[in-house]
Amino acid sequence: xxxxxxxxxxxxxxxxxxxxxxxxxxxxxxxxxxxxxxxxxxxxxxxxxxxxxxxxxxxxxxxxxxxxxxxxxxxxxxxxxxxxxxxxxxxxxxxxxxxxxxxxxxxxxxxxxxxxxxxxxxxxxxxxxxxxxxxxxxxxxxxxxxxxxxxxxxxxxxxxxxxxxxxxxxxxxxxxxxxxxxxxxxxxxxxxxxxxxxxxxxxxxxxxxxxxxxxxxxxxxxxxxxxxxxxxxxxxxxxxxxxxxxxxxxxxxxxxxxxxxxxxxxxxxxxxxxxxxxxxxxxxxxxxxxxxxxxxxxxxxxxxxxxxxxxxxxxxxxxxxxxxxxxxxxxxxxxxxxxxxxxxxxxxxxxxxxxxxxxxxxxxxxxxxxxxxxxxxxxxxxxxxxxxxxxxxxxxxxxxxxxxxxxxxxxxxxxxxxxxxxxxxxxxxxxxxxxxxxxxx
Amino acid sequence: xxxxxxxxxxxxxxxxxxxxxxxxxxxxxxxxxxxxxxxxxxxxxxxxxxxxxxxxxxxxxxxxxxxxxxxxxxxxxxxxxxxxxxxxxxxxxxxxxxxxxxxxxxxxxxxxxxxxxxxxxxxxxxxxxxxxxxxxxxxxxxxxxxxxxxxxxxxxxxxxxxxxxxxxxxxxxxxxxxxxxxxxxxxxxxxxxxxxxxxxxxxxxxxxxxxxxxxxxxxxxxxxxxxxxxxxxxxxxxxxxxxxxxxxxxxxxxxxxxxxxxxxxxxxxxxxxxxxxxxxxxxxxxxxxxxxxxxxxxxxxxxxxxxxxxxxxxxxxxxxxxxxxxxxxxxxxxxxxxxxxxxxxxxxxxxxxxxxxxxxxxxxxxxxxxxxxxxxxxxxxxxxxxxxxxxxxxxxxxxxxxxxxxxxxxxxxxxxxxxxxxxxxxxxxxxxxxxxxxxxx
Numbered sequence: 001x002x003x004x005x006x007x008x009x010x011x012x013x014x015x016x017x018x019x020x021x022x023x024x025x026x027x028x029x030x031x032x033x034x035x036x037x038x039x040x041x042x043x044x045x046x047x048x049x050x051x052x053x054x055x056x057x058x059x060x061x062x063x064x065x066x067x068x069x070x071x072x073x074x075x076x077x078x079x080x081x082x083x084x085x086x087x088x089x090x091x092x093x094x095x096x097x098x099x100x101x102x103x104x105x106x107x108x109x110x111x112x113x114x115x116x117x118x119x120x121x122x123x124x125x126x127x128x129x130x131x132x133x134x135x136x137x138x139x140x141x142x143x144x145x146x147x148x149x150x151x152x153x154x155x156x157x158x159x160x161x162x163x164x165x166x167x168x169x170x171x172x173x174x175x176x177x178x179x180x181x182x183x184x185x186x187x188x189x190x191x192x193x194x195x196x197x198x199x200x201x202x203x204x205x206x207x208x209x210x211x212x213x214x215x216x217x218x219x220x221x222x223x224x225x226x227x228x229x230x231x232x233x234x235x236x237x238x239x240x241x242x243x244x245x246x247x248x249x250x251x252x253x254x255x256x257x258x259x260x261x262x263x264x265x266x267x268x269x270x271x272x273x274x275x276x277x278x279x280x281x282x283x284x285x286x287x288x289x290x291x292x293x294x295x296x297x298x299x300x301x302x303x304x305x306x307x308x309x310x311x312x313x314x315x316x317x318x319x320x321x322x323x324x325x326x327x328x329x330x331x332x333x334x335x336x337x338x339x340x341x342x343x344x345x346x347x348x349x350x351x352x353x354x355x356x357x358x359x360x361x362x363x364x365x366x367x368x369x370x371x372x373x374x375x376x377x378x379x380x381x382x383x384x385x386x387x388x389x390x391x392x393x394x395x396x397x398x399x400x401x402x403x404x405x406x407x408x409x410x411x412x413x414x415x416x417x418x419x420x421x422x423x424x425x426x427x428x429x430x431x432x433x434x435x436x437x438x439x440x441x
Numbered sequence: 442x443x444x445x446x447x448x449x450x451x452x453x454x455x456x457x458x459x460x461x462x463x464x465x466x467x468x469x470x471x472x473x474x475x476x477x478x479x480x481x482x483x484x485x486x487x488x489x490x491x492x493x494x495x496x497x498x499x500x501x502x503x504x505x506x507x508x509x510x511x512x513x514x515x516x517x518x519x520x521x522x523x524x525x526x527x528x529x530x531x532x533x534x535x536x537x538x539x540x541x542x543x544x545x546x547x548x549x550x551x552x553x554x555x556x557x558x559x560x561x562x563x564x565x566x567x568x569x570x571x572x573x574x575x576x577x578x579x580x581x582x583x584x585x586x587x588x589x590x591x592x593x594x595x596x597x598x599x600x601x602x603x604x605x606x607x608x609x610x611x612x613x614x615x616x617x618x619x620x621x622x623x624x625x626x627x628x629x630x631x632x633x634x635x636x637x638x639x640x641x642x643x644x645x646x647x648x649x650x651x652x653x654x655x656x657x658x659x660x661x662x663x664x665x666x667x668x669x670x671x672x673x674x675x676x677x678x679x680x681x682x683x684x685x686x687x688x689x690x691x692x693x694x695x696x697x698x699x700x701x702x703x704x705x706x707x708x709x710x711x712x713x714x715x716x717x718x719x720x721x722x723x724x725x726x727x728x729x730x731x732x733x734x735x736x737x738x739x740x741x742x743x744x745x746x747x748x749x750x751x752x753x754x755x756x757x758x759x760x761x762x763x764x765x766x767x768x769x770x771x772x773x774x775x776x777x778x779x780x781x782x783x784x785x786x787x788x789x790x791x792x793x794x795x796x797x798x799x800x801x802x803x804x805x806x807x808x809x810x811x812x813x814x815x816x817x818x819x820x821x822x823x824x825x826x827x828x829x830x831x832x833x834x835x836x837x838x839x840x841x842x843x844x845x846x847x848x849x850x851x852x853x854x855x856x857x858x859x860x861x862x863x864x865x866x867x868x869x870x871x872x873x874x875x876x877x878x879x880x881x882x
Contacts (some may be wrong), residue, residue, distance in 0.1 A: 014616055037614060038483075039482070039614065040614055042479075042481070043483040043486065044487075046451075046483075046488050050455060050488065173448055173480065174448065174478075174480050175484060
């Protein structure tokens with residue numbers, strides 16, 4: 001590192017050049033060791049955000065991130081190991097449906113999740129709405145549970161990809177988040193460190209997601225898939241709609257209730273159900289099951305209750321109350337106040353989807369900043385989607401709040417967040433692209 | 442500052458937008474106060490280096506820099522106050538000739554100078570080669586001396602433009618030096634804080650200078666002039682050749698000897714003499730003297746010994762041995778070893794001018810890093826210029842060294858630094874552009 005000429009490397013990126021894998025490893029390794037200044041990495045990141053990183057740099061950066069910490073070894077597990085990751089959205093509880101579906105299909109999922117921040121929720125927060133359920137499992141507990149029931153969902157430890165945490169905090173304050181290569185390497189480093197041989201990504205696109213342009217979302221999915229494959233993992237992605245909430249629930253306990261209702265077969269044909277089936281089927285495709293057979297199998301495992309049984313085992317294994325599976329709404333915490341918005345006659349034209357997530361956050365369901373305490377009971381239930389026809393007596397949104405004042409404040413804003421107008425509107429396509437899936441295996 | 446959204450400002454510059462003067466003042470003021478991270482400023486600077494800063498931003502940035510510290514008040518002085526600044530080069534001692542010329546013409550110069558770094562020397566280091574001479578004058582001493590003899594040259598204190606020092610150190614390690622607006626605001630902030638009403642810049646262009654492209658050098662000169670005029674100072678610039686050493690001396694005592702020889706009238710027609718006259722004449726133009734009259738007057742003040750007398754008063758006033766003016770080579774320190782390089786017959790094709798400065802530095806004349814101790818006696822004397830015809834017995838360079846080994850090491854490298862070839866070569870134009878001078882005053 002004594003001979004590492006950091007300003008020379010930064011200048012090369014500033015001028016649109018490329019760094020080698022060895023240079024990236026030396027530069028960022030020295031940063032992790034405190035031998036390179038935060039300011040130098042910030043200047044480098046900004047140069048890369050503006051000039052762009054090459055695919056080779058993204059692959060190399062991912063490798064550097066993975067090597068910065070410990071990795072999970074899943075090689076002792078029987079059956080194909082699978083990981084699933086969503087880039088985040090509003091009302092997105094697919095993990096809680098896809099994981100038991102895949103476990104029921106014989107796959108093994110050791111899912112390391114995070115907390116929510118801003119307008120999107122986090123799987124760990126949602127799960128903690130189930131009385132008794134623990135997410136602070138040790139590595140040995142995760143391994144034993146996956147081995148016995150095929151799935152575990154736990155908090156990622158600080159030992160995994162520490163450089164990603166350090167870089168993300170820096171990117172957040174220096175306006176250098178918006179880079180396909182930086183996003184892809186961050187996502188993929190965590191998947192690679194997680195140890196699964198098969199990785200399925202759900203890249204969200206629309207107002208409620210990080211990316212709003214479908215071609216950018218597809219490009220990000222493609223880059224993630226190429227990084228995964230370059231590191232020897234079978235990787236695929238779906239690009240799916242996030243211009244509106246995915247499931248009806250937006251808020252922790254409400255989302256759990258809706259997810260369980262999907263697993264109970266009570267929400268057939270809904271968008272959350274359809275995306276969950278598409279994702280689970282795609283993940284099976286990655287493990288080598290032909291497309292039609294894969295999708296047929298997951299539909300069957302949902303219909304025959306196998307996925308629900310697996311979810312019950314999962315809740316019990318992590319210390320939660322398994323009766324939540326039978327009576328979700330009575331076991332889960334409930335907000336003291338509910339209020340319903342019934343719009344005038346018309347059609348749903350679309351959503352300010354991010355604002356919808358923020359409204360749920362304002363009720364207490366989300367964190368505005370790291371460390372905020374959540375109210376797991378509050379949130380929104382959204383009963384309509386873009387293109388739906390309303391007859392003037394249809395409830396569009398139910399607000400679950402701590403106080404009447406909270407509920408009224410949100411009710412007053414809803415007409416600017418769910419757009420209802422006189423013209424008929426078309427529904428939005430749910431799965432907008434399949435990436436890395438349709439190839440000879 | 443609590444409401445200052447720093448990432449939003451950085452993102453605007455990242456996307457090619459512009460910051461207002463108030464935003465720049467709030468952002469960089471908070472940085473100086475330690476309330477904004479170095480990493481955030483580094484990201485902002487990199488975005489600006491790549492996307493460019495507008496002229497309005499450069500003007501505002503200069504204002505922020507000036508306001509970060511104290512300023513010098515020269516309003517009590519009679520006669521026009523003048524400041525002169527060179528962007529730096531090899532063998533550039535024009536300050537020591539121009540300042541006494543202008544003082545002799547009735548102008549007032551309170552010149553605050555710096556130390557050398559890298560391949561360029563610093564005026565303070567050079568002056569300290571004169572036995573007894575002090576450069577650590579107090580503000581009161583500077584004022585009294587300028588008032589009595591028209592000039593003083595002293596070390597700039599840390600109280601002047603502290604934000605520039607902090608920003609420069611950051612730019613140096615983050616590869617964000619190369620920006621016209623950042624360079625111009627740094628230069629002009631120091632001139633504005635120095636308090637003179639008239640500012641003349643010598644923007645160097647060529648291999649020995651920071652800029653090698655004449656159109657870039659002219660653009661930098663134009664930006665500096667517009668910044669100065671926007672702040673109410675009459676500002677002009679010459680763009681001059683730095684593809685070869687300006688004076689024959691490269692090294693501290695040697696440069697002083699050569700400058701005194703210019704003032705003694707012993708180096709008529711040489712490039713250092715010609716540029717010094719052009720700069721002094723241009724500075725008088727800025728004070729309102731018509732062009733022909735201004736240049737005629739400075740030639741006369743050099744020819745009749747007035748400038749030399751003024752230099753003698755200056756040396757005596759700052760505690761130096763005034764006999765240096767009569768016998769420079771015997772009063773100034775001398776290196777123990779000299780060796781001369783006589784090239785084969787041919788013409789001088791050009792110079793690796795920066796390397797020449799670095800060779801003098803290697804002999805001990807320059808700092809490779811801040812804090813290095815200098816040997817003021819060593820250096821090079823360069824007797825030839827581009828286009829000169831050599832007959833095979835003409836000395837081209839004399840090396841002044843501490844040891845035979847040092848001298849021989851430099852002699853061995855000289856043929857790759859001063860390029861001599863068989864073809865005839867044209868001399869390089871000395872003054873390449875005049876900026877901000879030829880207009881109605």
